[in-house]
Amino acid sequence: xxxxxxxxxxxxxxxxxxxxxxxxxxxxxxxxxxxxxxxxxxxxxxxxxxxxxxxxxxxxxxxxxxxxxxxxxxxxxx
Amino acid sequence: xxxxxxxxxxxxxxxxxxxxxxxxxxxxxxxxxxxxxxxxxxxxxxxxxxxxxxxxxxxxxxxxxxxxxxxxxxxxxx
Amino acid sequence: xxxxxxxxxxxxxxxxxxxxxxxxxxxxxxxxxxxxxxxxxxxxxxxxxxxxxxxxxxxxxxxxxxxxxxxxxxxxxxxxxxxxxxxxxxxxxxxxxxxxxxxxxxxxxxxxxxxxxxxxxxxxxxxxxxxxxxxxxxxxxxxxxx
Amino acid sequence: xxxxxxxxxxxxxxxxxxxxxxxxxxxxxxxxxxxxxxxxxxxxxxxxxxxxxxxxxxxxxxxxxxxxxxxxxxxxxxxxxxxxxxxxxxxxxxxxxxxxxxxxxxxxxxxxxxxxxxxxxxxxxxxxxxxxxxxxxxxxxxxxxx
Numbered sequence: 001x002x003x004x005x006x007x008x009x010x011x012x013x014x015x016x017x018x019x020x021x022x023x024x025x026x027x028x029x030x031x032x033x034x035x036x037x038x039x040x041x042x043x044x045x046x047x048x049x050x051x052x053x054x055x056x057x058x059x060x061x062x063x064x065x066x067x068x069x070x071x072x073x074x075x076x077x078x
Numbered sequence: 079x080x081x082x083x084x085x086x087x088x089x090x091x092x093x094x095x096x097x098x099x100x101x102x103x104x105x106x107x108x109x110x111x112x113x114x115x116x117x118x119x120x121x122x123x124x125x126x127x128x129x130x131x132x133x134x135x136x137x138x139x140x141x142x143x144x145x146x147x148x149x150x151x152x153x154x155x156x
Numbered sequence: 157x158x159x160x161x162x163x164x165x166x167x168x169x170x171x172x173x174x175x176x177x178x179x180x181x182x183x184x185x186x187x188x189x190x191x192x193x194x195x196x197x198x199x200x201x202x203x204x205x206x207x208x209x210x211x212x213x214x215x216x217x218x219x220x221x222x223x224x225x226x227x228x229x230x231x232x233x234x235x236x237x238x239x240x241x242x243x244x245x246x247x248x249x250x251x252x253x254x255x256x257x258x259x260x261x262x263x264x265x266x267x268x269x270x271x272x273x274x275x276x277x278x279x280x281x282x283x284x285x286x287x288x289x290x291x292x293x294x295x296x297x298x299x300x301x302x
Numbered sequence: 303x304x305x306x307x308x309x310x311x312x313x314x315x316x317x318x319x320x321x322x323x324x325x326x327x328x329x330x331x332x333x334x335x336x337x338x339x340x341x342x343x344x345x346x347x348x349x350x351x352x353x354x355x356x357x358x359x360x361x362x363x364x365x366x367x368x369x370x371x372x373x374x375x376x377x378x379x380x381x382x383x384x385x386x387x388x389x390x391x392x393x394x395x396x397x398x399x400x401x402x403x404x405x406x407x408x409x410x411x412x413x414x415x416x417x418x419x420x421x422x423x424x425x426x427x428x429x430x431x432x433x434x435x436x437x438x439x440x441x442x443x444x445x446x447x448x
Contacts, residue, residue, distance in 0.1 A: 007216065009214065009215075009216050009284065009286060010214065010286035010288075010298060011286075011298045051216070051219055051284070054216075054218055054219040054222055055219075070216055070219065070284070072216065072284050073286065073298070074300065074301070075280070075281065075282070075283060075284055075285055075286065075301065076285070076286050076287045076298065076299040076300060076301045077213065077215070077244060077256070077279065077280060077283050077285025077286070077287065077301075078196045078244070078255070078256045078276070078279060078280045078285075078301070078411075085362065087360065087361075087362050087430065087432060088360065088432035088434075088444060089432075089444045129362070129365055129430070132362075132364055132365040132368055133365075148362055148365065148430070150362065150430050151432065151444070152446065152447070153426070153427065153428070153429060153430055153431055153432065153447065154431070154432050154433045154444065154445040154446060154447045155359065155361070155390060155402070155425065155426060155429050155431025155432070155433065155447075156342045156390070156401070156402045156422070156425060156426045156431070156447070172322040172323070172325040172326040173322060175321070175322060175325060176318040176319060176321060176322035177318070179318040179321060179341065179400070180318040182343070182398075183343075183398035183399060184398060185398070186344075186345060186346035186397040186398045187345060187346065188343050188345065188398075189342065189343055189344075189345040190340070190341070190342060190343065191339075191340070191341040191343060192338075192339070192340055192341075193337075193338070193339035193340075193341070194336070194337070194338055194339075194411070194414075194415065195325065195336070195337040195338075195339070196335065196336060196411070197328070197329075197334050197335055197336065197337060197407075198332075198335075199332060199333060199334065199335040199409065200332035200333065251332040252328075252329035252330060252331070252332045252334075253329060254325070261343075263345065265340070265342070265422060265426075268340075269340065269418075269419050269422070272415075273415050273419075276411060276415070280411075302410075
């Protein structure tokens with residue numbers, strides 16, 4: 001069965017029970033975000049971007065199956 | 079008796095018999111340049127600036143006595 | 157020649173010996189006239205009534221390496237460079253230690269300097285790396301880049 | 303605190319160990335967040351049917367130190383810097399070796415980077431230093447900065 005792998009980083013990882021977990025497959029990233037907000041209400045107030053298969057996305061993106069999703073708070077390297 | 083100390087650098091030093099020499103005191107840098115050109119005609123075709131007491135000058139400058147004069151070809155450090 | 161993504165991450169601080177070695181390695185490349193180097197050093201900033209004693213870095217490594225590769229290619233395309241090196245720390249780096257080392261080399265200074273500056277800017281803005289400031293009073297604070 | 307002119311000249315090439323030591327010396331200054339370094343390296347340019355094997359540097363030393371001091375003061379005035387170091391070689395520096403080392407440090411990267419770039423530009427344009435290129439065929443050619 002298809003499923004998403006969700007990875008959380010930085011301050012987001014601290015707000016979730018696990019840093020990496022499976023999540024039921026979703027149609028697109030908007031649906032995914034809503035499902036994540038339902039499951040983890042803390043995320044609603046947080047600033048983060050989404051990457052799908054290691055590519056940052058700027059708008060709602062169709063999911064075809066088994067993607068790796070990353071929740072990325074603002075970068076602070078260097 | 080008052081006299082100028084003349085120092086030559088870089089390619090200019092190679093065109094003069096000595097890198098450092100005394101020269102009769104002159105009224106100003108224009109007079110000095112003309113005297114130098116008379117004494118060392120090779121200088122006429124060369125590109126150089128003058129420093130008086132380690133300060134680069136941009137225009138004719140009065141000489142008061144015993145100055146250190148430097149003949150400076152274009153810089154090429156670094 | 158195709159270039160492949162290479163590792164940019166170093167566990168812990170970047171030593172001055174490593175930087176010296178990297179400079180030394182370029183002495184055989186006699187078409188180089190200019191090197192530009194940027195080093196990021198961990199500051200003992202005052203935070204929440206305490207002082208930063210270290211930063212602990214984590215990264216989304218696979219994505220960061222892909223992104224670093226993409227940035228490298230774009231910079232090589234834009235500037236005439238002989239070499240380009242990027243090193244970023246992971247894990248704990250104490251105040252006064254080096255956490256980022258960016259190194260560009262070119263025939264002439266303008267290219268090396270401009271490329272290095274753009275590279276640092278893009279690394280800071282685009283690499284999925286996070287710093288958590290560890291405070292002397294045992295507190296913690298996620299770093300925010302300005 | 304008044305600053306005094308300090309020596310910037312080094313006999314022969316600048317070693318990577320000296321650069322490493324200089325970086326290491328700043329680890330105690332925990333208000334520094336960014337270092338910008340520029341290195342000039344002698345190129346094996348083709349000249350007059352031969353190849354440059356070394357550059358021999360001479361300077362009007364007293365004037366160069368006064369000028370370097372004036373430039374330092376102006377740059378300290380313009381940028382918020384923690385430290386600034388300038389080293390220039392005199393005498394012979396072979397191809398692949400370092401002849402100029404400029405080092406600026408600041409709390410934030412913009413200041414360090416901009417100051418370093420301006421410093422390099424002013425050193426090249428304003429210091430009474432001359433390089434004579436020594437060619438492999440025993441020829442010599444006075445260097446011209448572009």
